[in-house]
Amino acid sequence: MDTATDGSDTRTMLLDVAERLTRLRGYNGYSFRDLAERVGVTTASIHYHFPTKGDLGRDVMKRYRERFMQALAAIPASSKAATPTPREQLRAFLELFDSAMRQGGACLCAPLAAEYESLPAPVQDEVRRFYTEAEGWLAAVLDKGRRAGQLRFDGPALAVARSLVAMVEGAMLAAGANADEARVRQAITWAASTLDAR
Amino acid sequence: MDTATDGSDTRTMLLDVAERLTRLRGYNGYSFRDLAERVGVTTASIHYHFPTKGDLGRDVMKRYRERFMQALAAIPASSKAATPTPREQLRAFLELFDSAMRQGGACLCAPLAAEYESLPAPVQDEVRRFYTEAEGWLAAVLDKGRRAGQLRFDGPALAVARSLVAMVEGAMLAAGANADEARVRQAITWAASTLDAR
DNA sequence: GTCTATAACTCGATAGAC
């Protein structure tokens, strides 16, 4: 039984535990049995909420992506200023990964990308969509920041945005494998100082 | 049957195919059956060469790590100059990932790090050792380059080295998931130009 | 919605002939 997710309906608890297991072991690294034991139901009950494991995997990734994009949309409100500068938005974007790290292990996107070829098609689709949306949001911020003279970098903003997303995801993987959470923060610090037009 | 690895002994063929499958699907994403079909032997024969799957996984990662470190040691020879500058060494280090990408998919380290918690202990050990050795090599180069005035960055060289390794590994994962090999080269280009003291 | 029971299959691993 997993008390950390008690008080919610079964479907939500299943999504919560599946998400955590995916972060630590990947999609192929946990079974319905692992899930059932931790939530306190039988595997048959899981199939009531999610007909196949692919359905579960897709919904886990979909919920994560939507939550992530909502957090991005909320950045203006969470900033001190009413309308944050591109530099502040960049910081907030990177911090989002770091706080997700300290809460529950790595980003969901990296472990799923690592076993991409073996994933059911609907899960693959959600993974690609996460990349597209996150990188697109960041690229727009980078471009605005460069035009405003706040950020400095060469080449297309989208290429740099992709490199930054890759870096924080890679840092999360390395942090998990080396039991060293600080790696994510170190990567963020270096990237932010490097892009700053100072 | 897999003709790409024909002409070698069975053990080597098994390592070759297992490495490719790990890159695409991760350690938990392929079975002895997948392996046996592609190599053209039975699963029982695999157990003759590798008593357990953990032994196979460890040897795959170990061979990859040793090959990678040998390639790093050979950088002086492959460079035009007899003793390459730190800037050239940095370039060569990053290019090593890109060429590995174009040959056979992503780096082995990222997919294994992504499912770290579910790996047998000997495989985990090899993964950590890859990080330690690769990051250590790069950190020494970065430090030398900064002291020589060729490279520019703030903070400890090891932190930047870790961030760079994380970036190329993350870029390889993203490249695989988005069918876009160019991402690795874009990340390398941005990182190299950013670190250049120009 | 959740259960018991089970089907149908795959997994890693072993025994023993050749």
Next chain:
DNA sequence: GTCTATCGAGTTATAGAC
């Protein structure tokens, strides 16, 4: 070294009672 044959446990998934 490689095979056939098989074991026991694991897997996702389903049927049907409550």
